Amino acid sequence: MPRQRLYLYDTTLRDGAQTPGIDFSVEEKKIIARMLDELGIDYIEGGYPGANPTDSELFSADQGLRARFTAFGMTRRAGRSLDNDPGLRRLLEARADAICFVAKGWDYHVKVALNTTTDEHLASIRDSVEAARAHGFEPLVDIEHFFDGYKANPEYTTAAVRAAHEAGARWVVLCDTNGGTLPEEVEEIVSAMAGIVPGENLGIHCHDDTGMAVANSLAAVRAGARMIQGTLNGIGERCGNANLVTLIPTLALKPIYAERFELGLREGALERLTQVSRAFNEMLNRPPELQAPYVGETAFSTKAGIHASAILKNPDTYEHVRPEQVGNRRRVLVSDQAGKSNLISELKRFGMEVDKTDPRLDDLLARVKENEAMGFAYDTADASLELLARRTLGHVPVYFDVESYRVLVERRYNAMGEKVTMAEAIVKVRIGKEHFMSVAEGNGPVNALDAALRKDLGPYSQYIRGLELVDFKVRIVGKGTDATTRVLIESRDETGARWFTVGVSPNIIDASFQALNDSIIYKLLKAGAR
Numbered sequence: 001m002p003r004q005r006l007y008l009y010d011t012t013l014r015d016g017a018q019t020p021g022i023d024f025s026v027e028e029k030k031i032i033a034r035m036l037d038e039l040g041i042d043y044i045e046g047g048y049p050g051a052n053p054t055d056s057e058l059f060s061a062d063q064g065l066r067a068r069f070t071a072f073g074m075t076r077r078a079g080r081s082l083d084n085d086p087g088l089r090r091l092l093e094a095r096a097d098a099i100c101f102v103a104k105g106w107d108y109h110v111k112v113a114l115n116t117t118t119d120e121h122l123a124s125i126r127d128s129v130e131a132a133r134a135h136g137f138e139p140l141v142d143i144e145h146f147f148d149g150y151k152a153n154p155e156y157t158t159a160a161v162r163a164a165h166e167a168g169a170r171w172v173v174l175c176d177t178n179g180g181t182l183p184e185e186v187e188e189i190v191s192a193m194a195g196i197v198p199g200e201n202l203g204i205h206c207h208d209d210t211g212m213a214v215a216n217s218l219a220a221v222r223a224g225a226r227m228i229q230g231t232l233n234g235i236g237e238r239c240g241n242a243n244l245v246t247l248i249p250t251l252a253l254k255p256i257y258a259e260r261f262e263l264g265l266r267e268g269a270l271e272r273l274t275q276v277s278r279a280f281n282e283m284l285n286r287p288p289e290l291q292a293p294y295v296g297e298t299a300f301s302t303k304a305g306i307h308a309s310a311i312l313k314n315p316d317t318y319e320h321v322r323p324e325q326v327g328n329r330r331r332v333l334v335s336d337q338a339g340k341s342n343l344i345s346e347l348k349r350f351g352m353e354v355d356k357t358d359p360r361l362d363d364l365l366a367r368v369k370e371n372e373a374m375g376f377a378y379d380t381a382d383a384s385l386e387l388l389a390r391r392t393l394g395h396v397p398v399y400f401d402v403e404s405y406r407v408l409v410e411r412r413y414n415a416m417g418e419k420v421t422m423a424e425a426i427v428k429v430r431i432g433k434e435h436f437m438s439v440a441e442g443n444g445p446v447n448a449l450d451a452a453l454r455k456d457l458g459p460y461s462q463y464i465r466g467l468e469l470v471d472f473k474v475r476i477v478g479k480g481t482d483a484t485t486r487v488l489i490e491s492r493d494e495t496g497a498r499w500f501t502v503g504v505s506p507n508i509i510d511a512s513f514q515a516l517n518d519s520i521i522y523k524l525l526k527a528g529a530r
């Protein structure tokens, strides 16, 4: 049987831009649009031309995308003619391939939000779709509050769907605007709609307020809808929108969908998905979501030592898809339960080949276990693990020796009579026969220590110029008098590489120092410093 075409519609730049704390610039929107286009998304909704300067600028020029670039906006305003509606005019002037109109699918909102009659709103839907077609755009209609509206007054909601379809909308999109609908209801109600509008003209737009946005989108597809709207990493207001990064591999790799449907994905898109998802988080300055389906750092990691050799022998029996299919990788975590096979596979990832019978391997395993018992967490801090491994099995140059450091924290009144807290760090370093001393201030003790440590490393300073701390996490491990502090630091450099280092000490500053020190040494090692 030939497969049916299923269309993907991305609304990251419009609905996703509603996410608290997110505010895209024109440049960012262009970069994201290109990322989506390279994946092979069919429609990219750019925003709301005329509503704000960013979107007006974005829609003032052709974006040169293969996808259909889509402008979003309101239908003709109640009581106005088409010519006398500046909002609609700006939409029709947009440099776009398609226009997605938002229409009210719940009679309550027609009356309360638009302050008009349902008949007038139905006329407005028809007029807007026809105007878009007359101007050469592909028209779509998002039926807002579709599911809740349908439950309250199915006659009106159905009339709105019919009006959009009969006026010639390419897609009538059923929106779960409040996000509270469940998969069973979606499947039932979309099936009813598919009796009125052919499935190849029906789209679904879900929000994740019950954690079901992906499941609801799939339910709509089963009921006949052939277009799915969603966002990158599921961003969006409240709990977010349907996550395209989860939907894409599900549709492309799971036989019940893959055998029936075809997506417009570009060659290699699936294998780039993990990278795209992480690059997008990076752009938003959000920490990576470790447990994200398919693309998370831990999506294919297993901790149990007893499983490790079995996983490596026959991964299919432990994984629902192969990590390489989505550009992710398998991780067999080194942990308390670690056996030699875990360790060997981790070392291989660092580019270190070690024979199973090498006695130094037992040394390393013993040190890993000993350190983990003290509170070190090597399953996350792989740069610290790599340093430990290289020191045990081979050689890591002693670039510098921190002879001493001192950190002062002072709270006092400044000249303006305001209470301020200042931190100052002094670090003494020996490199070969030379001694260096650096002093730096910071808004906190770790910040000051980091600044002082990196301020002057003599010949090594050139290698760490692009080094940056991205994240800093503190945990108390152990209980009572045995309590100690673990500091986990995430760093990155000018090449975009990221790594984690760890330090453990009863003293939080000392734990931070160890992690900072590891991070610098790791960077020097990777940069090939001598």
Ligand SMILES: [Zn+2]
Pocket (backbone or CB within 6 Å): 015, 177, 205, 207
């Ligand atoms: Zn929405």
